Amino acid sequence: MLGVTKAAGIATAWDRYKAQQPQCGFGSTGLCCRICLQGPCRIDPFGNGPQYGVCGADRDTIVARHLVRMMAAGTAAHSEHGRHIALALLHVGEHKLHDYAVHDDEKLHAVAARLGVATEGREQSDIIHELAEVTLGDYQNQDYDKPCHWISSSLPAPRLKKLSDLGLLPHNIDAMVAQSMSRTHMGCDAEPENLILGGLRVALADLNGEMLATELSDVLFGTPKPVASVANLGVLKRNAVNVAVNGHNPLLSEIICNVAADLHDEAVAAGAPEGINIVGVCCTGNELMMRHGVPLATNYLSQELPIATGALEAMIVDVQCVMPSLPRIAACFHTKIITTDNQNKITGATHIEFEEERASEIARQILRVAIDNFKRRDPKRIDIPDEKQEAIVGFSTEGIVAALATVDAADPLKPMVDNIVSGAIQGVVLFAGCNNAKIQQDHNYLTMAKSLAKRNVLVVATGCASGAFAKGGMMTSAATDQYCGEGLRGVLTAIGEAAGLGGPLPPVLHMGACVDNSRAVALVTALANKLGVDISDLPVVASAPEAMSEKAMAIGTWSVAIGLPTHLGTVPPVVGSDVVTGLITDAAKAQLGGYFIVEPDPEKAADSLFDAIQERRAGLGLSTAPRRPALSPTYRFAPSRPAPALLPS
């Protein structure tokens, strides 16, 4: 496809990345401050030039403030998504939304019980209404001593105690975002330790927002179960009206899927014998893929390429990770880019405002734009690559537990725990996060997962990581035979066969969109509770090897806060401050158990994560594989002051 764009003189993300070189060293290290109009102020990383901004802020303050602002922005994005879903649920409970209904009553009851909402003898609409109000309370509570409902009802008791003792449990998502912006204003919080504590708190608010967004989406649209799907650009069809849904929020894309069949005949009449073909991009794609098996065209970095096939009638976008370049590229073809959210418009796109009250009507209107656009296709420009890969997806926590229950119905987690204890499974890694133009797309994911699976580490994935693994063939039974070590292969084969899959479970379990990282938290919480330990004791690690977005910084930070060694394959803008680097690595490890590992080389990163797993196994008294000598940290300038701690001991 890149040959097509090149021949047509169309710049893609890769071309624009090249045009940005060399990128600014001050910005890359976090040493540029633009927080007030006296700036931008830049700190000389080598100590020869200015060491203070105009206001007197030093490198540590500047780096910490900007890092916290990234976390706050990520939290805002996830929690707006969550608020949107919670409000939709509230309005379903009030009988205001006729195109939505509860699709998983069992989950509704389970979630309600966890959050203290009575269910016995009550109408479903009353339960929904109260659950939505309790959830929205996490955006409204003004009592600092009352932590948010979702996080405080979800994490293991030892972790909650630790976070509470450190004063890190958020009481109100919106307040955490506002405080983060307030404390990082010019002339406010200037102590890096205190700033990073604030960052941890807002990142935990992000986790709360993710939890509620995911679980309430399951209530409304169904909890994913394993389902077969396909991924890569070859999912587009020459003889169909092709419609891609791109973004994150399932409220629109679910309805688009619901009504597409109704318009089949209109698409056929327009000249497309196969009707309408809905495909996913990015995390909207993951939402639909794991609930319904809808094919995934691609993940974040290559979202422009479906347009270049000349066979895409419309791309419908909602929120987050949508490239503003899409209408420019679409203008070179016949594709319509349709924005749907009034806070997320793009110059050059067609805007059709989505309203849940008229969801089906608007979804039909949007699809008719695509059908009408079919006639503008230029058959000579159609070039759909013959690339598509089968994938088994849909491993929600409930999906994984159900698969395990086929081995031990009375105690589903036992087979997993027993195999971790025996060493057949050395540990678990969560791959999350994005693509980044600085890295060959999907390369780090595939390299690391193959390296870890060979060493018997079970892989779960969310977000654009899931897209990478689906396209890369790591969500098939064949991949288990090809890439897993003997112990892991045996376990996945036994479970897959017991679950009736006719072969092993794949080596990478698709847990959903990037907002669904909370599913992985539910899994590790269940494991920790089963073993009677804290999350920071488990041989579980996380990695965002191609991290890009501010959301990834929020996710990575709460991952550290709940006790996970967390790898980043892109270097965050913190290395200009030895103090901040020390806080999120060594100090975090000492006080939270979780810590950041920054390593761009995927082979070395896999080694570091395997070492972290071994350290945890040793801590639990389990058998360990040989470990390598500790590596010295790579990304550090000379210390500006003695090593800090998050809180005085």
Ligand code: SF4
């Ligand atoms: S807040 Fe301070 S360091 Fe930042 S731009 Fe303003 S004067 Fe410069």
Ligand code: SF4
């Ligand atoms: S994983 Fe990252 S790039 Fe992909 S959709 Fe989520 S935030 Fe965007």
